[in-house]
Amino acid sequence: MQKHNPAGTRTIKTQVLIIGGGVTGTGVMRDLALRNITTILIDRKDLNAGASGSNHGLLHSGGRYVAQDLATAIECREEGEILKRVAANCIDDCGGMFVAVEGDDEEFAGGFADHCKAAGIRCEPLSVTQARIREPSLTEKIIAAFTVPDATIDPFRLTLENVSHAQQLTDSSYLPHMEVKGFDIVDGEIIATLVKDNRSGELLRIESEQVINASGTWAMKIARLAGCNEVNLLYSKGTLIISNSRMSKGVINRLRLPGDGDILVPGGTVSLLGTTSATIDDPDAISPTVDEVDRILAQGLTMVPSLADARLIRAFAGVRPLLMTSDNTGDGRKASRGFALFDHEKQNLRNFTTITGGKLTTYRLMAERVGDLVAKRLGSSAPCKTATEPLPSGPSVCWTEPGFSARDWYARQDPTDRILCECEMVPESSIDNILKEAPGCEAQMSLKAISLRSRVGKGSCQGAFCSIRVTSHLYDKGVYNSQYGLIHLRDFVKERFKGVRPVLWGPQVAQMELAEALHCDLMGLDQQATCMTKSEFDPNRVKEDL
Amino acid sequence: MIREARPIKTQLAIIGTGLGGLAAGIFAKDMGINTAQIGHTGAITFTTGYFDLLGSLMDKQFADPWKGLAVLKKQLPKHPLANISQDDIHKALNLFNKNINKMGIGYCEPGNSNIQALLPSGVCKPTISVPLTMLAGVKAKESQAPTLIIDFKGLQGFSAIEFVTNLKSLWPSLKAERLPFPNMDSGQQIFAEVMAQALEVPNNRQRLADVIKPLLGNAEYLGLPAILGIHKPDLVHGHMEELLGIKVFEIPTMPPSVPGMRLRELFEQMFADNSFILIPQHKVEKIELNNDGAKLCFTDPFGDVEISSQATILATGRFLSGGLKAEQHGIFETLLNIPVTQPDGRDNWYQEKYFDPRGHKINQAGVEVDINFRPLNAKGEPINHRLFAAGTILAHQDWVRQRCGAGVSISTAYQAVKCAANILI
Numbered sequence A: 001m002q003k004h005n006p007a008g009t010r011t012i013k014t015q016v017l018i019i020g021g022g023v024t025g026t027g028v029m030r031d032l033a034l035r036n037i038t039t040i041l042i043d044r045k046d047l048n049a050g051a052s053g054s055n056h057g058l059l060h061s062g063g064r065y066v067a068q069d070l071a072t073a074i075e076c077r078e079e080g081e082i083l084k085r086v087a088a089n090c091i092d093d094c095g096g097m098f099v100a101v102e103g104d105d106e107e108f109a110g111g112f113a114d115h116c117k118a119a120g121i122r123c124e125p126l127s128v129t130q131a132r133i134r135e136p137s138l139t140e141k142i143i144a145a146f147t148v149p150d151a152t153i154d155p156f157r158l159t160l161e162n163v164s165h166a167q168q169l170t171d172s173s174y175l176p177h178m179e180v181k182g183f184d185i186v187d188g189e190i191i192a193t194l195v196k197d198n199r200s201g202e203l204l205r206i207e208s209e210q211v212i213n214a215s216g217t218w219a220m221k222i223a224r225l226a227g228c229n230e231v232n233l234l235y236s237k238g239t240l241i242i243s244n245s246r247m248s249k250g251v252i253n254r255l256r257l258p259g260d261g262d263i264l265v266p267g268g269t270v271s272l273l274g275t276t277s278a279t280i281d282d283p284d285a286i287s288p289t290v291d292e293v294d295r296i297l298a299q300g301l302t303m304v305p306s307l308a309d310a311r312l313i314r315a316f317a318g319v320r321p322l323l324m325t326s327d328n329t330g331d332g333r334k335a336s337r338g339f340a341l342f343d344h345e346k347q348n349l350r351n352f353t354t355i356t357g358g359k360l361t362t363y364r365l366m367a368e369r370v371g372d373l374v375a376k377r378l379g380s381s382a383p384c385k386t387a388t389e390p391l392p393s394g395p396s397v398c399w400t401e402p403g404f405s406a407r408d409w410y411a412r413q414d415p416t417d418r419i420l421c422e423c424e425m426v427p428e429s430s431i432d433n434i435l436k437e438a439p440g441c442e443a444q445m446s447l448k449a450i451s452l453r454s455r456v457g458k459g460s461c462q463g464a465f466c467s468i469r470v471t472s473h474l475y476d477k478g479v480y481n482s483q484y485g486l487i488h489l490r491d492f493v494k495e496r497f498k499g500v501r502p503v504l505w506g507p508q509v510a511q512m513e514l515a516e517a518l519h520c521d522l523m524g525l526d527q528q529a530t531c532m533t534k535s536e537f538d539p540n541r542v543k544e545d546l
Numbered sequence B: 001m002i003r004e005a006r007p008i009k010t011q012l013a014i015i016g017t018g019l020g021g022l023a024a025g026i027f028a029k030d031m032g033i034n035t036a037q038i039g040h041t042g043a044i045t046f047t048t049g050y051f052d053l054l055g056s057l058m059d060k061q062f063a064d065p066w067k068g069l070a071v072l073k074k075q076l077p078k079h080p081l082a083n084i085s086q087d088d089i090h091k092a093l094n095l096f097n098k099n100i101n102k103m104g105i106g107y108c109e110p111g112n113s114n115i116q117a118l119l120p121s122g123v124c125k126p127t128i129s130v131p132l133t134m135l136a137g138v139k140a141k142e143s144q145a146p147t148l149i150i151d152f153k154g155l156q157g158f159s160a161i162e163f164v165t166n167l168k169s170l171w172p173s174l175k176a177e178r179l180p181f182p183n184m185d186s187g188q189q190i191f192a193e194v195m196a197q198a199l200e201v202p203n204n205r206q207r208l209a210d211v212i213k214p215l216l217g218n219a220e221y222l223g224l225p226a227i228l229g230i231h232k233p234d235l236v237h238g239h240m241e242e243l244l245g246i247k248v249f250e251i252p253t254m255p256p257s258v259p260g261m262r263l264r265e266l267f268e269q270m271f272a273d274n275s276f277i278l279i280p281q282h283k284v285e286k287i288e289l290n291n292d293g294a295k296l297c298f299t300d301p302f303g304d305v306e307i308s309s310q311a312t313i314l315a316t317g318r319f320l321s322g323g324l325k326a327e328q329h330g331i332f333e334t335l336l337n338i339p340v341t342q343p344d345g346r347d348n349w350y351q352e353k354y355f356d357p358r359g360h361k362i363n364q365a366g367v368e369v370d371i372n373f374r375p376l377n378a379k380g381e382p383i384n385h386r387l388f389a390a391g392t393i394l395a396h397q398d399w400v401r402q403r404c405g406a407g408v409s410i411s412t413a414y415q416a417v418k419c420a421a422n423i424l425i
C-alpha cells in the first residue's frame, strides 16, 4: 500500500480518501464500506474534534425547526426514526417536551401543534400539571407544553461504531493527526492529497481515486485548497454547559424562536444546557467564556429553576457549519440547518466531493448522498444499506456513555480490575480494551485520545485524580516509556481546564484548588521542563505549552 | 426548654487544624498559653509531607530560598512572607521542626538552601525540609547510587516504573519492581494508610523485608511509596534499614497521603494536656467579636458549646478547607464575612492557560492583615484588635505555584501567636 517516491515523501494509496473524522466523515466511511468500497479516513486531530464532539447530542424530532424550516424539520423526523432503529446502542429514546413560560410569545406557542402536524411530527399538548408530573424540575410558570419524540444520541459512540464497523467490513483505515495541506491536481483530477502528520511533522501524499471533503466547519477552507469557491459557510459558535447530575428525564426545549440556554438535554448521568449562537470569523481556537456561561444559565433558570443549585462541571464550545445562501443575512440562528452536496463538476474536478452543513441528526442521510455519488463515479451499483443495517457495538467502542462503565464494572464483579477513574468508574480493563483495538488507537496513545474513547476525566473531578492514575497505568503497561508520558498528562489537564474555567465557582473552585496542588505540587507538571534533559524535551512543544 | 451552652474559657482560640493551625497550636503551647483549638482535617492530609519555604516565583526556581525571599520582598511586597523578617521565619521553622521531632516525626533541619525532593512523577521539587524517612532519596539521587524502587500490586497512586522511567536519564542505575504486599496480595485495591498501619507491627516489617531482600542485587538504596507507619515513622524506617542492611527512603504518593496523616495524628497526641483543649472534627458555626475577645459557638453530640477567648486566630485555610468560598459573583470569607481581596470579576479569577507561569489570580485572593496579623475591614482598619489570621487564608500569596505552603502557614502562625500573646492577660 505504500511506496517511496524519489523526493522522499511517503505515499499511501487507497480507493477513496475521506477528510474529516466527525459524524459525517465516519458515516461516509461506513456507508462506502457497506458497498464494499475501501477508504482511508483522516482527521487533523482525532475523531469528533469538530462540531461532532461539541454538540448537545440531541436527536432532533424536528420540533425545533417546524416554525422556520419545514424541510429540515421533516428531514430530522425521518432520520430520527431511522437512527432509533439502526443505532439503538447509541440512543436514549427518552422523549422530549416543548414548554413556553410566562412572558414567552403565546401566539408562537399556539401555532406549534399545527406546525408539527404539517411536518408529520407526533405532538401532544400537556396541561401544566401533566408537564410537571413528567418533568418535576420544570418551573411552575409554564403557559404551554407539548410532547415530541426527541431522543438523545451519543456522538462519540456513534463515530467509533461507524469506524469500527467499516474496518471490520473492509481494509479501510482511520488515521488521526493527518492534516490536509493541499492537493496535487492534474487535468481535472486530484492525483494526490498532500497531508502533514501533525505528530511527527512528516509530509505524505495520499493517492486515491476519489476524495471526499467531509470536514464540516472547515469544508470551505478545504474546498478552496482544491480551487473550489462555491462552498460558502457561516461559522456559528455555540457554547454549552454540563451539570454533574441528570436534571430531567427527557429533553426540555423552550417553546419560542431559538435563543440562548433554551434546550436541556440529558446525556446518561449528566445534563447539557445550551446553547448560544454567535457568528465568528475564525472557527479555530475557540473556547467557552464566563459571559456565555452566565447567559446560558440565566436563560435556563427560567425553564428549570433548580439549575441554580446544579453543580456545573464543564462548558464547551463548538462551531456549526451553516450554509450561506443568498437570503440569509449573517444571523446564525436564521440560517438553514440543511446540508449541501457539491460534486465540483462545474469547477472541472471529476473526483472531488464536498458535503457540509446539516446536523448530527441527519448525518446518515448526508453520508448516503455522498455514497451514492461516489459509488456511481467508481462504477459501483451497490445500494446504500445504512437505513436498514444496524450498527454493531463491541468491547472497544462502548465506553463513552455516562454510566455505562459503572454498570459494566458492577456486573462483572472483578475486584482486581482496579478503578482508575472514580467519578466515572472507569476500570483498567476498559482502558486496556481501548488501547488494544479502539478505532484510531496508537502505540503511544495520548490521554486525550483515551478520554475521547471513554469517560476518563469527564466526571466531577474533571481529571484531577484519574489523569494521574491513568498515566501511571500507561507507564506500568509500557505504553509510556519516556518523560513524554508526563507531557501527555500535562497536555490533557491543560485541555480539560479550558472547559472547566468558565464554570468555576462553588464547590468546583475547591476541586480546582486540589487539582492544581496535585498537578503542580505533587506531580511538578508546571516545572517539569526544568527537570527534563534536552534530548527528551521537544522545544516546540514547550513553546506552545505555556 | 432552654438549653444552656456549655462554656469553655480560654486565653487563645485557634480556628483551624491545618498546617497553620497546627503550627499556631505548637507555638502557643511552647509559650505556655492556655489554648482551645477547633477544626476539621482540611488540606493537611493531601500534602506530600515536604515543608516548602519558597521554591519559585514566576518562571524562576530558587536554589536558595532565603535569597528568594529577598527577591519576593522587592517583587511582591504584600506577600505574607515579605512582611516577616528572615530571622523570624527561621525561628518559626526551627521551633516547629524541633517540636514535631520531639513528638516522634523527624524532619531535617531547615538549611541554607532548598533540597531537591523527589516526587512520584520523577520530577523534583524545591523544598526546605523533608521528613527523615524521605531524606535518603535526595542523597541517592545526588550520588546516582544504584537504587531499587518498589511499588505494590493493588496500590494506586504510585508507580515505580513511572518514577524510574522519568528519572532514568539522570539516574541510570535505577530499577523498578512490583511486589505483592504481605497479607494483602489478593490483587484487589489496597490503601497506603492500611499498609502503613500494618508496618507498625514488627512482624509485618520482617515479612516485607523478606520479600524485598532477594530483589536488592547491588542496590545501595531502596525507595518505597510513603507507607512506613503512621505513628512512629522513624522507628519503622530505622527497623526497615536494619532488616535490609541498606538505606531506605519514602516517596510521596497521591492523597490521602500517609505523611499528611502523620501530621494530623500528631495533634491528638500532643494536646492531651489541661492547658490545651483540642476539639477535632468540628467547625465553628458562629463567632461574635467583642471588646474582651470573642465567643465561638458550635454544637457537638452533647449540645451547644460556647468558647470565650481573649484572643482568636483564624487559620481556616482556603476553598478546599472552607475558610473561603467562591460564589458565582464573588469570593467570601465564611465565618465573619471579612472582606476578601480578589480579582475584579469571575473572568479574572483564572488565567486562560492552566499552567500560565503567572499563576491564577484567585490563588492570591484572601484576607488582608496589618503588621500585627489582624484582618482588616473594608476601610483598612483591624476588624477587632483581638482577632488574628494566619495561614493560606491570607491574601497576596500563591502557595501552589510559589512552593511556599508550609513556609506561609508556619511563619504567619508564629507571628500571629506572638501578636496574640501581647494582648493576653
Ligand SMILES: Cc1cc2nc3c(=O)[nH]c(=O)nc-3n(C[C@H](O)[C@H](O)[C@H](O)COP(=O)(O)OP(=O)(O)OC[C@H]3O[C@@H](n4cnc5c(N)ncnc54)[C@H](O)[C@@H]3O)c2cc1C
Binding pocket: A019, A020, A021, A022, A023, A024, A025, A042, A043, A044, A045, A046, A047, A048, A049, A050, A051, A052, A053, A054, A055, A056, A057, A058, A059, A060, A178, A179, A180, A181, A214, A215, A216, A217, A218, A222, A236, A237, A238, A239, A240, A274, A275, A317, A318, A319, A320, A321, A356, A357, A358, A359, A360, A361, A362
Ligand atoms: C454547539 C452545537 C450544538 C449542536 N447540537 C446539535 C444537536 O443537538 N443535534 C444535532 O443534530 N446537531 C447538533 N449540532 C450540529 C452538529 O454537531 C454538526 O452538524 C455535525 O456534528 C457536523 O459533523 P461533521 O462531521 O460534518 O463536521 P465536524 O464534526 O466538524 O467534523 C469535521 C472534522 O474535520 C476535521 N478537519 C478540519 N480541517 C481538516 C484538515 N485540514 N485536514 C483533516 N481534517 C480536518 C476536523 O478536525 C473535524 O474533526 C450542534 C452543533 C454545535 C456547534
Ligand SMILES: Cc1cc2nc3c(=O)[nH]c(=O)nc-3n(C[C@H](O)[C@H](O)[C@H](O)COP(=O)(O)OP(=O)(O)OC[C@H]3O[C@@H](n4cnc5c(N)ncnc54)[C@H](O)[C@@H]3O)c2cc1C
Binding pocket: A514, A517, A518, A521, A522, B015, B016, B017, B018, B019, B020, B021, B022, B038, B039, B040, B041, B042, B043, B044, B046, B047, B048, B049, B050, B051, B052, B053, B255, B282, B283, B284, B285, B315, B316, B317, B318, B320, B321, B322, B323, B335, B390, B391, B392, B393, B399, B403, B404, B405, B406, B407, B409
Ligand atoms: C495536594 C496538596 C499537596 C501539598 N503539598 C505541599 C508540600 O509539598 N509542601 C508544602 O509546604 N505544602 C503543601 N501543601 C500545602 C499545605 O497543605 C498548606 O500550605 C497548608 O495545609 C495550608 O495550611 P492552612 O492551615 O492555612 O490551611 P488548611 O490546611 O487548609 O487548614 C484549614 C483548617 O481550617 C479548618 N476550618 C475551616 N473552616 C473552619 C471553621 N468554620 N471552624 C473550624 N475550623 C475550620 C479546616 O477544617 C482546616 O483544618 C499541599 C496541599 C495540597 C492540597
